[in-house]
Amino acid sequence: MSDLKFPEHQPDSTVRRRLLRAGTAIGAWIIVRPAMAASEDLASAVRAYTGGAAALPGKVKLDVATLVDNGNTVPVTITVDSAMSAADHVTRIALFNEKNPQRDMIRFTLGPRAGKAEVSSRMRLATSQKLVAIAQTSDGRFWSDSIDVIVTLAACIEGDV
Amino acid sequence: MASTVINVPAKARRGEVMEIRTLIRHPMETGFRPGADGRIQPRDIIQRFSCHYNGEQVFGAELFSAVAANPYIAFYTLATESGTLSFHWEGDHGFTQTETVKITVID
Numbered sequence: 411m412s413d414l415k416f417p418e419h420q421p422d423s424t425v426r427r428r429l430l431r432a433g434t435a436i437g438a439w440i441i442v443r444p445a446m447a448a449s450e451d452l453a454s455a456v457r458a459y460t461g462g463a464a465a466l467p468g469k470v471k472l473d474v475a476t477l478v479d480n481g482n483t484v485p486v487t488i489t490v491d492s493a494m495s496a497a498d499h500v501t502r503i504a505l506f507n508e509k510n511p512q513r514d515m516i517r518f519t520l521g522p523r524a525g526k527a528e529v530s531s532r533m534r535l536a537t538s539q540k541l542v543a544i545a546q547t548s549d550g551r552f553w554s555d556s557i558d559v560i561v562t563l564a565a566c567i568e569g570d571v
Numbered sequence: 572m573a574s575t576v577i578n579v580p581a582k583a584r585r586g587e588v589m590e591i592r593t594l595i596r597h598p599m600e601t602g603f604r605p606g607a608d609g610r611i612q613p614r615d616i617i618q619r620f621s622c623h624y625n626g627e628q629v630f631g632a633e634l635f636s637a638v639a640a641n642p643y644i645a646f647y648t649l650a651t652e653s654g655t656l657s658f659h660w661e662g663d664h665g666f667t668q669t670e671t672v673k674i675t676v677i678d
Contacts, residue, residue: 483639510637511603518646519631523624525588525649531632532639534601565639 448508449540455506455513456544456554465544465554472505472543472555481535481565488518490527490545490553500527502546509539510565522548534565572668573597577658579672583650591622591630592645595660595668601636617642617662625654634662650676 456465473487490500499522505515518529527545542556578592595617602614614636622630629648648656657671 507637511601512636514635515637516635517633519628519633520646521629523627523629523649523651524647526647528647529632530643530645532643534637534639 451513452506452508452540452542456542459504459506459517459544460546460552463550463552465552467554469547469553470503470543470545470555472541472557474541474557474559476557476559478535478559478561480563481537481561482563484533484535484559484561485530486533486541487528487530488543488545488555490547492527492547494522494525494527496522497548499524499548500545501548503527503529504544505533506542506544507533507535507539508541510534510536515541535559535561537561537564573660575658575668575670577670577672579656579674581673582675582677585650585652585676585678587650588647589650590645590647591656592643593620593622593658594641594643596641597660597662597666599634599636599638599640599642603636615663615666617660617666619659619661620644621659622646622648623657623659624648625652650674652676 469491471489474484478484486505488503488505490503492498492500500520502519504517506513507515515533516531520527538560540556540558542554545553573596576594580589583589597617598615600612600615604612606612616636617634620632620634621628630646632644634642653674653676655671655673657669660668
């Protein structure tokens with residue numbers, strides 16, 4: 411009897427299996443979605459800055475502590491490997507983040523008179539996230555560097571101190 | 572007038588790369604935080620910073636809410652001739668401040 415029932419059961423279980431699979435897929439999509447949105451946001455902010463041009467890895471060095479104790483003031487240094495001559499220099503440097511309320515952090519304008527392509531400042535980080543530094547050289551090309559930082563005490567975005 | 576700290580070498584040799592460090596007292600209210608009454612506090616940040624060396628701009632920055640309170644900005648410039656370095660900050664609610672520092676360049 412059980413042998414006879416088996417074929418009848420099969421469509422049911424296939425349907426169930428399909429439903430389960432679909433359910434898992436939707437669940438996974440819901441979980442993955444915010445993370446995807448954040449990195450999509452970051453990519454589009456970078457694209458807006460470069461005017462759609464691709465940023466090549468290299469030349470730029472983003473220096474931040476990978477383990478941040480206090481997100482309210484995070485020292486950041488960006489160095490670009492450049493001769494800083496009239497013919498070959500860095501014109502712009504910008505810093506972007508993945509999960510603060512706003513993607514832009516700071517933008518610098520430099521010129522051959524800088525002598526050295528290095529800038530430092532202090533940032534706020536709302537949570538553990540990825541930071542991206544972009545530099546444009548006088549030939550119009552863009553360079554990038556990124557770093558993942560872990561923040562233990564987040565910068566205050568919810569409520570007064 | 573917000574207080575500032577500007578660190579520039581008083582004397583430099585011509586062609587020397589000088590490090591310039593600046594700090595200005597400013598809350599840099601992000602515009603994302605609710606205050607004690609639960610309402611979002613209006614944004615109050617410095618938006619622009621620039622450094623002019625004898626009238627010519629040598630460095631500029633555009634600041635966003637992610638910049639920490641009391642913005643610190645450090646950069647480099649070539650010592651070309653004696654004169655003045657002028658630093659200018661500009662922000663929300665008509666905030667502006669200019670500071671000048673004299674520099675002597677020796678051969």
